[in-house]
Amino acid sequence: MPFLLRNAMAAILVVLALIPVAEAQQVGDTIELNAEHAHGVPLHAGPRPSMTGRIADGSGAEVIGATADKHWLNVRLPDGRTGWIVPRYIGRVVPPPNVPGKRPALQDQEARVWASRTGCLDVVQAGGRLPKAEPRSRRIATWNIRWFPIGGAPGQDRATPTDIEWLACAITWLDTDLVAVEEMLDTRQAQASLEALLGRLGDLTGHPWRAGFQQCGGATAQHVGFLWNAGTMHVADARDEWRLNGAARSPNSPCAGNLRPGYHARVSSLGGGPDFHLIVVHADSGRSERDLGHRERARDRVAYVAAQLARTDQDIVILGDWNTMGMDGGISDRREIADVEAVLGRQSVAFRHLKPEMQCTEYFEGTGGWLDHIVATRAMTELRPETVRVSGYCAVARCAPLSRSAMPAAYRHLSDHCPVVVDLTNSDRD
Numbered sequence: 001m002p003f004l005l006r007n008a009m010a011a012i013l014v015v016l017a018l019i020p021v022a023e024a025q026q027v028g029d030t031i032e033l034n035a036e037h038a039h040g041v042p043l044h045a046g047p048r049p050s051m052t053g054r055i056a057d058g059s060g061a062e063v064i065g066a067t068a069d070k071h072w073l074n075v076r077l078p079d080g081r082t083g084w085i086v087p088r089y090i091g092r093v094v095p096p097p098n099v100p101g102k103r104p105a106l107q108d109q110e111a112r113v114w115a116s117r118t119g120c121l122d123v124v125q126a127g128g129r130l131p132k133a134e135p136r137s138r139r140i141a142t143w144n145i146r147w148f149p150i151g152g153a154p155g156q157d158r159a160t161p162t163d164i165e166w167l168a169c170a171i172t173w174l175d176t177d178l179v180a181v182e183e184m185l186d187t188r189q190a191q192a193s194l195e196a197l198l199g200r201l202g203d204l205t206g207h208p209w210r211a212g213f214q215q216c217g218g219a220t221a222q223h224v225g226f227l228w229n230a231g232t233m234h235v236a237d238a239r240d241e242w243r244l245n246g247a248a249r250s251p252n253s254p255c256a257g258n259l260r261p262g263y264h265a266r267v268s269s270l271g272g273g274p275d276f277h278l279i280v281v282h283a284d285s286g287r288s289e290r291d292l293g294h295r296e297r298a299r300d301r302v303a304y305v306a307a308q309l310a311r312t313d314q315d316i317v318i319l320g321d322w323n324t325m326g327m328d329g330g331i332s333d334r335r336e337i338a339d340v341e342a343v344l345g346r347q348s349v350a351f352r353h354l355k356p357e358m359q360c361t362e363y364f365e366g367t368g369g370w371l372d373h374i375v376a377t378r379a380m381t382e383l384r385p386e387t388v389r390v391s392g393y394c395a396v397a398r399c400a401p402l403s404r405s406a407m408p409a410a411y412r413h414l415s416d417h418c419p420v421v422v423d424l425t426n427s428d429r430d
């Protein structure tokens with residue numbers, strides 16, 4: 001074969017290897033692999049030539065991510081391994097079971113909800129929801145919605161605005177009655193986006209939704225607060241709790257250090273369900289000694305806050321972004337989490353830490369971290385600790401490392417954090 005023709009054929013083969021298989025571009029697809037080599041399909045560590053092993057011909061895999069150009073697919077194998085493949089090795093996309101009148105399985109639902117806005121709307125409009133412990137259970141959640149609604153710090157390049165329609169759909173699928181939220185702005189744009197979000201939540205759930213946020217802080221500062229379904233929950237006595245900002249020294253400066261106070265509300269389920277104190281927090285972020293000091297001071301003040309609230313009701317839930325990331329120079333993130341558990345567990349009003357099976361709630365540079373937590377007083381018997389669950393793209397990825405250059409669409413369009421939910425028995429036991 002002439003030299004030029006050989007080169008041309010080689011170039012064509014390279015191009016063909018990079019052409020994605022159109023039907024396998026959706027996260028959540030189950031695929032069957034077709035090897036071209038006796039040893040199997042090459043599995044790479046990242047979306048680049050970085051082979052770490054091979055997958056047997058005919059093996060199944062789940063698509064959990066893709067590069068923007070779809071030239072590489074991130075897959076999870078039945079044995080739990082993850083890696084990257086070139087789409088040319090896809091033999092076929094395995095269709096999901098099509099049982100008349102039956103909703104898609106939960107794993108398939110979750111993958112579709114967090115893969116795209118369209119996938120989420122398809123699931124929700126078909127009646128799909130994250131199942132509750134009991135049909136009448138109430139559900140609360142915490143979710144840091146990164147710099148809502150601009151998606152990044154003011155002036156930050158490459159920030160992707162929050163997809164309001166997708167966010168409303170995702171909250172609807174979570175089937176939560178109240179969401180504690182963090183990183184909410186208060187600009188005119190943010191207020192308009194919040195109004196649009198509440199409106200869509202009303203459309204999708206069939207109930208009006210309300211919102212309330214901390215009172216201190218400027219319009220471009222991050223705020224904490226609640227979104228709730230006014231058809232199922234009542235929220236009252238909302239106020240800033242300055243002591244849960246570790247930089248604050250008095251009630252006159254609840255937002256000291258440009259940080260957030262705790263935000264308290266008295267929450268009750270309509271129709272005679274549980275009632276309890278609820279506080280959302282967003283602790284200081286960072287791994288310096290000063291940052292950790294602020295978090296420790298806020299943590300230590302929980303004892304006083306809880307003692308005051310327990311005078312009216314010992315049912316207390318504190319949830320949010322605790323930023324348990326440890327400190328450079330010797331304190332790991334897991335050590336800080338253990339310290340939080342120890343301190344809160346031995347107080348006069350003792351708390352328990354609700355631990356989900358998957359212990360990552362956000363991703364930073366492709367690695368999962370556990371920053372978002374729910375704690376509740378041991379006296380609160382309506383709460384179902386076995387139901388605490390992380391959802392979002394964190395659950396779809398099952399906390400496996402992700403490519404920094406090809407993060408899931410939900411990471412880009414919703415938040416780098418994932419929601420954490422827990423159910424409550426819909427009865428008042430105190």
